[in-house]
Amino acid sequence: MQEQILNFENDNDDGFLTALEISRLDLRGTELFVVSGCESAMGDLRIEKVFMV
Numbered sequence: 234m235q236e237q238i239l240n241f242e243n244d245n246d247d248g249f250l251t252a253l254e255i256s257r258l259d260l261r262g263t264e265l266f267v268v269s270g271c272e273s274a275m276g277d278l279r280i281e282k283v284f285m286v
Contacts, residue, residue: 250268260266 255268
């Protein structure tokens with residue numbers, strides 16, 4: 234098993250990982266993909282923008 238950690242913080246990044254950015258990742262051969270975020274529930278919840286799997 235190969236492990237990889239992606240960190241999306243850099244000078245050109247706003248700190249948000251969007252669904253569009255996730256859709257552009259090359260995940261061929263990936264068996265498990267986990268998206269986790271600290272304080273992800275801190276903002277206002279707008280139900281039309283929530284997607285759960």
